[in-house]
Amino acid sequence: MASDEQDLQLDKPNPARVYDYLIGGKLNYAIDREFAHRILKLVPFSAEICLLNRRWLRRVVRFGVEQGIRQFVDVGSGMPTEGHVHEVAQGIAPECRVVYVDNEPIAVAHSEIVLEGNDRAAMIMADGTRADEVMTHPETQAMLDLDLPVMVIMAAFLHFTSPEGERDEAVELLARYADHVPSGSYFAISLATDELSDPRYLESTAMYKDTSRPFYLRSRAQVRALTDAYELVEPGVVFTPEWRPDRAGDVLPDPSKAFLLTAVVRKP
Template sequence: MTAGDSEVGKLAGKDLHLDKPNPARMYDYVLGGDLNYAMDRQLVDELMTAMPRARDTALLNRYWLRRVVRYGAQQGIRQFLDLGSGMPTVGQVHEIAQEVDPDSRVVYVDNERIAVAHSEIVLEGDDRAEMIGADAERVDEVLGHPTTRRLLDFDQPVMVLMSALVHYFSPEERDAAAMIARYRGALASGSYLALSSFTGDQQDEEMFRAVELSKDTTEPIHLRSRDDVRELMAGFELVDPGVVFTPQWHPDSPGDVGDEPALSGVLAAVGYKP
């Protein structure tokens, strides 16, 4: 990718609210990264006071994502579309997938400028994994992007990843189900959708205080119930064990689940398109 083709430049005209904390940069800070601003760190520090287990929640979701990618690769998936991918971190999707098959191809999608810019640097030299600067909700823009068309063959199975994405969709203003249906319609039989979302199910006051704090960010959190997640997975056959908390989905060992998996605060599911 040349400087003239930079995805960051293509985002220049988009309203990205750079004057507010951003979830992608906040997540980066929670995971120990340095691709964030002082305002992101300040709000995360407040969040950690309100919800001390926030870092564990973020890590458990990241571990779930890695297991999902490994599962998909083991099922023969060699193409991955990671929507709302955020900042590049150790154990990114392409690293996990290419451990199984070096020819695996990954398209990352995000509209946060720092995430896009840093991804271009991290992915330089890997012609099978690229980042595009786009809003995941603009389905035609994502699927029609030259990079998507070059790297992914939608006549063959693809795993679509929506890790910690849909809880930023206000049910009153944004139709997550319609977005997912459009991606589903583009997928070949044998494809997968992996989705995770913050939830209010079985949660204590820590979660609800964190949701209140999120109202000061560019993307406030909207909690999804187990039934909400099932509805979003319509048209896919749920992979066992269905809609569960992140530590419960195909743990590497029984001990990884812990005594209170609900404290992860995030529900997750993987569905197969028949």
């Protein structure tokens, strides 16, 4: 994960700002838009990939609330946009509390503006790959009761950790977050996969080497391995539009076009 200092530099496109542009946001720079157009030229479906991920995120939050979860941590939350976690959760249960985490300065600044006046949601400037730093942050400690179950969301985040080496970094990261939350907590993850029918997706991934945060692809088996220490929620490891869809537009003839695999797990 890039450092805060790296994120302040504007000599490279930033994935969070590229993502923002692809879903129709305005919190991005020319260098991000130029990179996004290169991606769109190669994979015209890229904007839809991001939108499908956002819809999955909203379904996951609703699921969490239905399970009795009233506390959420959104790791790598990115730019504030319509249907943010607190809007969905508090729209169902106003008592829900949300902590957003990111180290992209623009995302943090604008999220703080969006959350002004909401005493049940906070934005913290922190590196999501440092679980101890996130979960012991004064804002996190003040906002959440970590003796009660939490849903930790990592939407399009874990592919910024490396699966290479003796143990997958994502496994270690999930374990560190799990150390801070009680039994009955949930983790919701979505991340890029190499199990695709279209080779252009792999080409687009390689382009991210030129951004401030290159990312790594995982097979379905590798994503499934991330869930081994937890109880996997049905329907298991699937592409984002396949996870409990509630609208016809989310169901694709070829689900692999969604590019991101997802899993929701419960800590025993």
